[in-house]
Amino acid sequence: MDTLATQQSLTPQSVLKEFFGYTTFRAGQQDAIEACLAGRDSLVLLPTGGGKSLCYQVPALMLQGVTIVVSPLISLMQDQVAQLQAQGIAAEFVNNSVEWQQQQHIYQRLHNGEIKMLYVAPEKVLQREFIDRLRNLSLSLFAIDEAHCVSHWGHDFRPHYCRLSELKQLFPHVPTIALTATADMATRNDIISQLNLNDPFVHTGSFDRPNIRYTIEEKFKPLSQLMRYLKTQKGQSGIIYCSSRRRVDEIAEKLSEGGFNAAAYHAGMDNEQRQFVQNAFARDDVQIVVATVAFGMGINKPNVRFVLHYDIPKSIESYYQETGRAGRDGLAAEAIMYFDPADIGRVRRFFEDITDEQRRKVEQQRFNAMANFAEAQTCRRQILLNYFSEYQREPCGNCDICLNPPKHFDATIVAQKALSCVYRAEQRFGLGYIVDLLRGANTARIRDNQHHNLSTYGIGKDQSNEYWLSVLRQLIHHGLLAQDITQGATLKLTEAARAVLKGEYTLNLAEPRLQASHVYQDKLA
Ligand code: ADP
Numbered sequence: 340m341d342t343l344a345t346q347q348s349l350t351p352q353s354v355l356k357e358f359f360g361y362t363t364f365r366a367g368q369q370d371a372i373e374a375c376l377a378g379r380d381s382l383v384l385l386p387t388g389g390g391k392s393l394c395y396q397v398p399a400l401m402l403q404g405v406t407i408v409v410s411p412l413i414s415l416m417q418d419q420v421a422q423l424q425a426q427g428i429a430a431e432f433v434n435n436s437v438e439w440q441q442q443q444h445i446y447q448r449l450h451n452g453e454i455k456m457l458y459v460a461p462e463k464v465l466q467r468e469f470i471d472r473l474r475n476l477s478l479s480l481f482a483i484d485e486a487h488c489v490s491h492w493g494h495d496f497r498p499h500y501c502r503l504s505e506l507k508q509l510f511p512h513v514p515t516i517a518l519t520a521t522a523d524m525a526t527r528n529d530i531i532s533q534l535n536l537n538d539p540f541v542h543t544g545s546f547d548r549p550n551i552r553y554t555i556e557e558k559f560k561p562l563s564q565l566m567r568y569l570k571t572q573k574g575q576s577g578i579i580y581c582s583s584r585r586r587v588d589e590i591a592e593k594l595s596e597g598g599f600n601a602a603a604y605h606a607g608m609d610n611e612q613r614q615f616v617q618n619a620f621a622r623d624d625v626q627i628v629v630a631t632v633a634f635g636m637g638i639n640k641p642n643v644r645f646v647l648h649y650d651i652p653k654s655i656e657s658y659y660q661e662t663g664r665a666g667r668d669g670l671a672a673e674a675i676m677y678f679d680p681a682d683i684g685r686v687r688r689f690f691e692d693i694t695d696e697q698r699r700k701v702e703q704q705r706f707n708a709m710a711n712f713a714e715a716q717t718c719r720r721q722i723l724l725n726y727f728s729e730y731q732r733e734p735c736g737n738c739d740i741c742l743n744p745p746k747h748f749d750a751t752i753v754a755q756k757a758l759s760c761v762y763r764a765e766q767r768f769g770l771g772y773i774v775d776l777l778r779g780a781n782t783a784r785i786r787d788n789q790h791h792n793l794s795t796y797g798i799g800k801d802q803s804n805e806y807w808l809s810v811l812r813q814l815i816h817h818g819l820l821a822q823d824i825t826q827g828a829t830l831k832l833t834e835a836a837r838a839v840l841k842g843e844y845t846l847n848l849a850e851p852r853l854q855a856s857h858v859y860q861d862k863l864a
């Protein structure tokens with residue numbers, strides 16, 4: 340492979356020092372830079388904050404000609420270019436927001452060889468007129484930032500990214516470096532094939548974010564759980580992700596009424612409003628953003644102290660990206676997810692409507708991995724990193740499972756109480772009603788059904804709602820109860836329940852984890 344012409348006196352080390360003021364490369368940077376200098380395609384997978392930009396900025400400064408950086412977000416482009424210019428580097432950007440006259444000026448300088456890095460939006464780079472310009476330039480490198488946007492399966496899919504492979508066809512001798520913070524295997528392979536990377540050098544960095552503490556909390560009354568949590572946060576910045584716009588609006592409103600400094604963000608709001616919220620959050624004028632996944636790329640706020648998932652995300656990849664917005668400054672941060680096992684069924688039904696079969700399968704598989712993660716009782720970080728093929732031998736010590744290991748107890752009697760309650764109520768009722776019966780609640784519905792006269796009425800009043808809900812969910816999980824979704828999710832006893840009712844074996848259940856994130860809070864204060 341040819342080594343591209345470089346400016347002789349420069350070395351990666353000297354550029355690092357001279358232009359960026361750093362003395363040592365971080366893991367992966369030097370190898371990626373050398374691949375670019377050698378004219379080889381490469382794929383760099385590093386978590387956010389891992390230092391991806393230098394991987395193409397250093398070669399851009401060393402190689403003769405101009406490096407074209409494709410970046411999907413105008414705001415990111417502007418920030419990066421402003422920063423480079425402040426360091427005395429000849430960088431510019433063009434996108435459809437730049438005025439015609441200014442663009443002409445930039446093109447003039449480009450043709451004079453005065454620009455080392457040109458940032459371009461993906462839709463722009465493929466315009467006929469722009470391609471024609473590129474033909475007349477000496478090109479050193481294509482850098483494709485946020486390269487996971489080519490992946491159909493990802494949450495950030497952008498149609499323009501798919502067409503970027505045309506660059507390879509038009510300019511086969513210009514090396515391409517693709518960069519992303521998404522590490523999932525399917526996406527990796529997708530990037531390589533979609534961008535037509537030729538035998539690329541691949542660098543995968545560690546995706547561990549040791550300062551983030553992962554917690555999954557069982558979802559009971561999520562709004563009160565949330566309020567209780569936020570009260571412990573005392574004005575810290577955070578993001579709350581919800582699965583629908585309606586829920587976002589509803590929760591943002593409830594939080595505001597509750598005296599919290601919160602704002603909503605979703606794709607149903609107009610651009611101006613969204614920009615306003617994002618800026619206010621960046622300036623700490625808004626403490627909490629309640630958002631859908633639309634609140635994503637381009638949030639570079641270093642001091643986000645918590646990311647809370649009100650609903651289960653659709654993939655581990657999304658979960659990792661979203662939780663990854665916490666603790667960019669390296670200080671302790673929290674990722675909390677509220678989990679109701681019933682949501683698994685709800686999300687699964689949603690996938691059934693996807694008509695493209697392959698897409699449906701991929702989405703389902705990804706969601707299955709997410710559901711397994713949520714239900715697992717093993718170190719959260721081990722599962723997460725394993726998913727990204729980064730095998731961890733030791734549990735992390737900084738997740739709810741490590742800090743507060745699940746305890747099991749002989750639940751035979753507890754289960755018998757719950758199961759007989761379902762039986763006495765003739766297997767015609769759902770979770771909430773059975774919990775009420777167990778706790779001896781005085782509701783109109785129970786009186787109407789004469790259920791306050793049942794022998795099992797109130798046999799569980801020594802325990803909380805949450806406790807019984809958790810027990811009933813586990814009984815479903817263990818196959819002792821089944822939910823009949825065709826009949827309003829009524830609970831029915833399964834064959835296996837009989838043996839437990841007869842006391843034929845000992846049933847162990849996990850002790851219900853009520854308020855998981857607070858239990859160990861002082862342990863690590
Ligand atoms: P990414 O694009 O992977 O999210 P950036 O390229 O924005 O990350 O880099 C994150 C931060 O780390 C930036 O402030 C950058 O200047 C800094 N950084 C990158 N490489 C080095 C290095 N070798 N030494 C010191 N700081 C670095």
Ligand code: ZN
Pocket residue numbers: 718719720721734735736737738739740741
């Ligand atoms: Zn752990």
